[in-house]
Amino acid sequence: MANLRIATFNLENLGRQDPQGPSLASRVRALRPMLKRLRADVLCLQEVNADRPAKGQPRRLTALRTLLDDTPYADWPQVCSIGPDGAGPMDVHNLVIVSRLPIESHRQLWHELVAPPAYQVQAADPPLPEAAAVRWDRPVLHACLRAPDAGSLHVVNLHLRAPLAVSLAGQKLGPFSWRSTAAWAEGFFLAAMRRAGQALEARLLVDRLFDAEAEPRIVVAGDLNAEAHEVPVRLLIAAEEDSGNGDLAERALVAVERSLPKSQRFSVMHHGTPQMLDHILVSRALMASYRRVELHNEALGDELLGYHGIARSPESFHAPLVAEFALDGG
16 A cells, blocks of 8 residues: 545435435446545545335445445445444434544544533424523544554544524424524524534544544544634634644644645535535644645536536535545655
């Protein structure tokens, strides 16, 4: 293995096909060439859906297995996030890490480090009598891999909530329309709380890894639904200009996509506006081995136009991102 390539890719609801949506076969034809092009050694995948073969049996990632067939990734070890009941993957939006490297251990964090904050919704109809816990939409998936030089490599796969207002009882007219601006604003606030809270939990995990190792090699990869200047990414990076303490600079993460020209730095196109929502953030110790980054956005479609103007599109409206490192000194 001359170099090590780590990639992140939001597959956008792979599996559990809507009868009105694209077939799995068409999705495989669209996505499999993109996975092969990545030539990744570690894949961080988001939005992998599961199905239940029979009542009472655990859910399985059947669509992902089909997608990975006839690729180098087909027989590699993989770990997946699980639902709150601990019985296996959730119906939708699971996180998966697929790795050529040995997976020494893995875990997920879902309010392990940050308790759900309590908040009393004001705009619900009928009114809610008391505050309720605000839980994140998804967990954080962490795997410790054995790197080619026999050291440890920590991979954190993350998918933060999109900045879409949380639904409130009695306040929606349709999927994207509200009865009042006040209700929308409160729902939007709750969405921001969930997104920032999950980013905080991932950042606290990163700090624990720094506490445990002198120079940990860490990569946080995934769909963060936020650009570099927004709160969730700033929480994760923890730059010294934010902490105000130069002694903490070694704990800051680096966004490797900053190596790309700004004109090419976008992983999503939304109504003609390019946005960098998918990121690979690495520790300084791992940055020492960094060589280059690729963002495969040449064929990226506009997500807003695609959702409303293309029937049964098999594409993902996220571009995959891959970073290359020389952990064996190559």
